[in-house]
Amino acid sequence: MDRLDRAAERLAQALALVGALGVVALLVHVAADVALRNLLARPIPATNEIVSRYYMVAMAFLPLAWVERRGGMVRVELIDAALSPGLKRLSELAVAALTLAIYLTLAWVSSEHALKQWNVGAFVDVLGRRVIVWPTFFLPAAGFFLAALVVAQRILALLSGRSLP
Known part of the structure; x- marks a missing residue:
């Protein structure tokens, strides 16, 4: 399980790095556009x-x-303080199972949409030039699927009685 934890941590960090590089690329691109304009x-x-x-x-x-690995999603802990440790673990397991189902559904639906866009070769026309956009439809599917893997890992940790990262 430690190997799985390390792999999940590295993957989550790599994706956060890609997101951060996206921010830097956006800033450079927009600044260059404004300067050239x-x-x-x-x-x-x-x-x-x-x-x-x-x-x-x-x-x-x-x-x-x-974000999911860090526990950064919105949480409502209204009654958690009143729950026994066993009920709290059961509550966390139920929330994780529901979260996993939602992420997998979103991944499935967005991947179907991405495949349709890929099949038609989706693009936008900008001043007579085609800008291919079908690859971007795979990004939400990848994000949802990888978040689902993190939640599945959390479920395994809860079921085995290990503490969560």
């Missing part, structure tokens, strides 16, 4: 489409596993 009157074509369809999607969905 104002200094040379030649903006970078398709900046809005690339920012909204690539960078922002990557920043929103890829770090989900990292």
